[in-house]
Amino acid sequence: MAKRVVIVGGGAAGMQTALELKSRGIEPIIIERDMDLGGKVRDWHKLFPSFTPASDVLQPIIDKVRSSRIRCLLGQEVKTFAEDGVILRSEEHVPADAVVIATGFSLFDAHRKQEYGYGLYHNVITSVDLERMMNNGRVMLADGTEPRRIAILHCVGSRDEKVCQKHCSKVCCITGVKQAIELKQMFPTADVFNFYMDIRMFGPGYEELYREAQQRYNIHFVRGRISEAAQTINDRIQIKAEDTLTGRPLRMSVDMLVLLVGMSANRDNEALAAASNLSLAPNGYFQTKDSFLGAVQSERPGIFYAGAATAPKSLADTLAEASMTASAVERYLRDKYNNR
Amino acid sequence: MRNLNFGYGISRPRVINLDNNDLRKSNAIIAEMPELQACIGCGSCTASCTAGNLTDFNFRRLHTAVRRGEYQGAYEEINKCMLCGKCRLVCPRGINTRELIMLIKRKLGDF
Numbered sequence: 001m002a003k004r005v006v007i008v009g010g011g012a013a014g015m016q017t018a019l020e021l022k023s024r025g026i027e028p029i030i031i032e033r034d035m036d037l038g039g040k041v042r043d044w045h046k047l048f049p050s051f052t053p054a055s056d057v058l059q060p061i062i063d064k065v066r067s068s069r070i071r072c073l074l075g076q077e078v079k080t081f082a083e084d085g086v087i088l089r090s091e092e093h094v095p096a097d098a099v100v101i102a103t104g105f106s107l108f109d110a111h112r113k114q115e116y117g118y119g120l121y122h123n124v125i126t127s128v129d130l131e132r133m134m135n136n137g138r139v140m141l142a143d144g145t146e147p148r149r150i151a152i153l154h155c156v157g158s159r160d161e162k163v164c165q166k167h168c169s170k171v172c173c174i175t176g177v178k179q180a181i182e183l184k185q186m187f188p189t190a191d192v193f194n195f196y197m198d199i200r201m202f203g204p205g206y207e208e209l210y211r212e213a214q215q216r217y218n219i220h221f222v223r224g225r226i227s228e229a230a231q232t233i234n235d236r237i238q239i240k241a242e243d244t245l246t247g248r249p250l251r252m253s254v255d256m257l258v259l260l261v262g263m264s265a266n267r268d269n270e271a272l273a274a275a276s277n278l279s280l281a282p283n284g285y286f287q288t289k290d291s292f293l294g295a296v297q298s299e300r301p302g303i304f305y306a307g308a309a310t311a312p313k314s315l316a317d318t319l320a321e322a323s324m325t326a327s328a329v330e331r332y333l334r335d336k337y338n339n340r
Numbered sequence: 341m342r343n344l345n346f347g348y349g350i351s352r353p354r355v356i357n358l359d360n361n362d363l364r365k366s367n368a369i370i371a372e373m374p375e376l377q378a379c380i381g382c383g384s385c386t387a388s389c390t391a392g393n394l395t396d397f398n399f400r401r402l403h404t405a406v407r408r409g410e411y412q413g414a415y416e417e418i419n420k421c422m423l424c425g426k427c428r429l430v431c432p433r434g435i436n437t438r439e440l441i442m443l444i445k446r447k448l449g450d451f
Contacts, residue, residue: 199380211378211433214377214378214379215374215375215377215378216374218370218374218377219377220377220407221377223381243356243404243408245381245400245401245404246356246401246404246405246408246410247401248354248355248356248405248410249354249355249356250355250356250357250358250408251355251356251357251358251359252357252358252359253359
């Protein structure tokens with residue numbers, strides 16, 4: 001009889017883990033809270049650093065999950081963990097030989113950084129709003145006109161003790177560079193300014209893209225965190241920062257301010273951790289067994305992790321980790337049932 | 341009367357105001373040497389600078405200010421450079437800093 005694995009979460013991590021398990025002859029069941037598969041990537045327009053349309057990556061995975069007839073329980077949530085599986089909110093018991101937590105992250109709520117005026121001023125938007133606008137086919141100001149001067153602020157809800165987000169969200173730097181280039185391609189005569197604290201270009205091709213943004217697209221990078229944004233009388237946004245490389249305060253008004261919102265630990269992690277008797281890292285993400293040889297294992301045998309449930313990760317990281325998780329699950333099941 | 345000292349004066353604002361600064365010269369400099377925008381502010385140029393070891397000349401800060409349209413005093417400041425070219429040897433982004441100094445001089449000076 002095929003061994004059965006419950007996967008909590010039907011985003012990129014959950015689906016890819018399911019496919020990897022299926023190809024190893026193990027039967028996965030995906031439990032997804034939403035009514036659709038796909039998770040956060042569904043909102044994304046293009047992916048860094050190659051500008052690949054997000055749907056070119058996500059849709060084949062969804063199609064394959066469907067064509068492989070992987071069972072998906074949509075609109076369902078896990079309430080608690082039993083010895084032999086999980087119990088859903090609907091009180092349904094889903095038996096399983098192992099569980100994979102692939103619940104991902106929550107977006108940082110930009111309203112919490114009140115000083116940037118998200119939700120108060122028309123043309124202060126988040127990086128996610130910008131992706132949605134691009135998906136809808138048009139980026140514009142609230143009054144329907146084109147922006148002539150745009151500021152992009154890095155690290156909103158990352159590396160910031162004031163909002164209890166001490167960690168780096170990893171993907172925003174390169175997202176900021178990607179979106180700056182996209183804005184410049186849409187509005188070649190506009191000026192784009194990226195305000196950053198550090199620029200972390202850790203991945204293949206990232207540093208090269210950063211340089212292209214600077215040199216070829218003439219995107220201005222100012223090292224300094226914007227301290228506040230205010231609306232001007234003519235509906236523009238005035239921002240203040242220190243230009244730390246000249247050591248002087250800097251002030252300017254822009255038409256649009258894009259906040260690069262970070263990845264927070266999934267806001268349901270605490271409840272899920274309590275229900276499963278797992279512990280969380282200080283940043284609220286799930287604590288892995290070990291940083292090196294146990295990166296997809298939890299402290300409890302039979303419960304595994306995949307994707308951004310344990311730390312901010314790029315889509316590429318997440319898809320790679322899904323194979324790792326599937327291998328670890330397969331090894332666990334083999335050991336468990338051979339020893340019996 | 342003109343030399344009367346009241347013991348206080350008017351401080352010039354230190355804020356870089358990108359709404360008011362005239363960025364035409366700055367844009368012309370960047371258009372001629374787009375690689376200038378690739379600066380990551382590492383300070384290698386300033387650390388290796390012969391003039392900077394003897395005076396308060398700071399090339400990283402100077403060209404950043406010029407890019408922001410802050411030209412006042414920049415031309416006089418840049419004359420402290422002895423054009424030794426050591427900064428060009430160390431720049432990790434491969435910016436031709438020596439040529440850049442000549443360019444800034446040309447754009448901000450009278451020739």
